[in-house]
Amino acid sequence: MFKGRATIRLLVVLAAVGAALGPSLGGCVGADSPLGRVIGAITSDDYVLSREANREIQRFEEVYHTYAKDGADDSRMALFRDVFARLRVEYVRQVDDARLVDAAIEGVRGIEPQSRPLSAAETMDRALDAMVVSLDPHSTYLNPEELRETQVSTKGEFGGLGIEVTMEDGLVKVISPIEDTPAHRAGLKPGDLLTHIDGTPIKGLTLLQAVKRMRGRPGTAIILTVSRRGRSAFDVAITRAIITVQSVRWRIEEDIGYIRVATFTVQVEDGVEEAIEDIREKLGPRLKGLVLDLRGNPGGLLDQSVALSDAFLDEGDIVSLRGRKEGRARIFTAEKGDLARRLPMVVLINGGSASASEIVAGALQDNGRAIVMGRRSFGKGSVQTIMPLPVEGALKLTTALYYSPAGRAIQALGVEPDIVIASQDVEPRRRESDLPGALLGTSRAVGREQKTVKETDCPEAGENGDRQLGCALVLLHAGSPDKFLASLGQRPSM
Numbered sequence: 001m002f003k004g005r006a007t008i009r010l011l012v013v014l015a016a017v018g019a020a021l022g023p024s025l026g027g028c029v030g031a032d033s034p035l036g037r038v039i040g041a042i043t044s045d046d047y048v049l050s051r052e053a054n055r056e057i058q059r060f061e062e063v064y065h066t067y068a069k070d071g072a073d074d075s076r077m078a079l080f081r082d083v084f085a086r087l088r089v090e091y092v093r094q095v096d097d098a099r100l101v102d103a104a105i106e107g108v109r110g111i112e113p114q115s116r117p118l119s120a121a122e123t124m125d126r127a128l129d130a131m132v133v134s135l136d137p138h139s140t141y142l143n144p145e146e147l148r149e150t151q152v153s154t155k156g157e158f159g160g161l162g163i164e165v166t167m168e169d170g171l172v173k174v175i176s177p178i179e180d181t182p183a184h185r186a187g188l189k190p191g192d193l194l195t196h197i198d199g200t201p202i203k204g205l206t207l208l209q210a211v212k213r214m215r216g217r218p219g220t221a222i223i224l225t226v227s228r229r230g231r232s233a234f235d236v237a238i239t240r241a242i243i244t245v246q247s248v249r250w251r252i253e254e255d256i257g258y259i260r261v262a263t264f265t266v267q268v269e270d271g272v273e274e275a276i277e278d279i280r281e282k283l284g285p286r287l288k289g290l291v292l293d294l295r296g297n298p299g300g301l302l303d304q305s306v307a308l309s310d311a312f313l314d315e316g317d318i319v320s321l322r323g324r325k326e327g328r329a330r331i332f333t334a335e336k337g338d339l340a341r342r343l344p345m346v347v348l349i350n351g352g353s354a355s356a357s358e359i360v361a362g363a364l365q366d367n368g369r370a371i372v373m374g375r376r377s378f379g380k381g382s383v384q385t386i387m388p389l390p391v392e393g394a395l396k397l398t399t400a401l402y403y404s405p406a407g408r409a410i411q412a413l414g415v416e417p418d419i420v421i422a423s424q425d426v427e428p429r430r431r432e433s434d435l436p437g438a439l440l441g442t443s444r445a446v447g448r449e450q451k452t453v454k455e456t457d458c459p460e461a462g463e464n465g466d467r468q469l470g471c472a473l474v475l476l477h478a479g480s481p482d483k484f485l486a487s488l489g490q491r492p493s494m
Helices: 051-065 074-090 095-110 120-133 143-152 207-213 270-287 304-310 356-366 467-478 483-488
Strands: 007-010 140-142 157-160 163-168 171-177 193-197 221-227 234-239 241-242 248-253 258-263 289-293 317-322 332-333 346-347 371-374 382-386 396-402 419-422 451-453
Touching: 051 074, 051 095, 051 120, 051 356, 074 095, 074 157, 074 382, 074 396, 095 120, 095 371, 140 143, 143 207, 163 207, 193 207, 248 270, 258 270, 258 467, 270 304, 289 371, 289 467, 304 317, 304 356, 317 483, 346 356, 346 467, 356 371, 356 396, 371 467, 419 467, 451 483, 467 483
Parallel strands: 258 289, 289 346, 346 371, 371 419, 419 451
Antiparallel strands: 007 332, 140 396, 157 241, 163 171, 171 193, 193 221, 221 234, 248 258, 317 332, 317 396, 382 396
């Protein structure tokens, strides 16, 4: 096993009990861990609403009662009050009360006329969906069924297509297809926008509703309508399958170990340890370096990204989580013990590398442990905490932002490679900063020399003629960035 979890260094003593949390993709933390009992801890006094806040709630209640056929159900308004109070206290940035209520009212008033009036539960679901998603692209209200859906992906096996997605302009945007899944084999690419599912428009659905429709019984077919830059919309037929995500793969490239981490599920910790042991057993003293490939990795579990970073560090900070309240940052610190024994490393990233993969790249880069190569990452540097609600369901709420050891914000900025590999290939058309309502990170300026090489100058490597991997291998054999550039016929200083 890895050397245990990295140390969590608290900057201030937290005088409160922990809130219950649950695991989820996208940089979330678990409820049953020591961290889960600390992060999000608040006192009950924090939930006390002001007179002005109560007036805003009354404004919503008047609209709610005109739409819900059984709106007298007090439990529904109790749920609304609880969610409203949590947003005011827990969200990463302060939000105006009137703005929250306006969004909830808009969600209710946007209900299209139907043959039957909506129940209190259905009406409240619409209101809470609209209120929470108005905050940013990653916060959402989860009803009980949606909450169960979010707990599937982190186990590494589920029925579906095999894509990591987000919402953009009311459409589903592909962050990255997962390797060796139906979506990957069907040719879906990062940046694709999905407009229809089996001919039905996606607009009007929440992200989780769209995901639910894409999942289904293995062996059944689904048709996705895809909008891709540079061509007309087209349909893609995909057959659903049991998605067993092999998070970690590895092989040997001459005297270099190659480790590919496709997504950060619970399998990463054990998988990387097994990879390094196997590579060492086969190469022994001939092993000259490691390539850690995080390209197209859409993220996953925070603890796994911390564990992976810690595996290659003897000391130093890994990542800090900073929320709205000053002095309550959480800092993850590495423990002694580098599984790679200080072997030279290259980390490969691109525009599809997001969230947990950006934590690893930033940690190894800022600690001087690895050269980061490729293209700027996606920039998804926010923490979503899942908070079960006392009535039902849960909130998936942005509660903090990630910062690299050097104080760089990942959110909306991404990780910049030490060596950029320029290519004419189409990258994802947008990154986190382009998503409607995306939070913008503020970052401490860090001076770092950046070099650029053309992908066509890199040799092909591996079965698929991977030129970016080829450049990584050349760099490790060269021994330094300057010697690497010289070997490609470029000047060392740029």
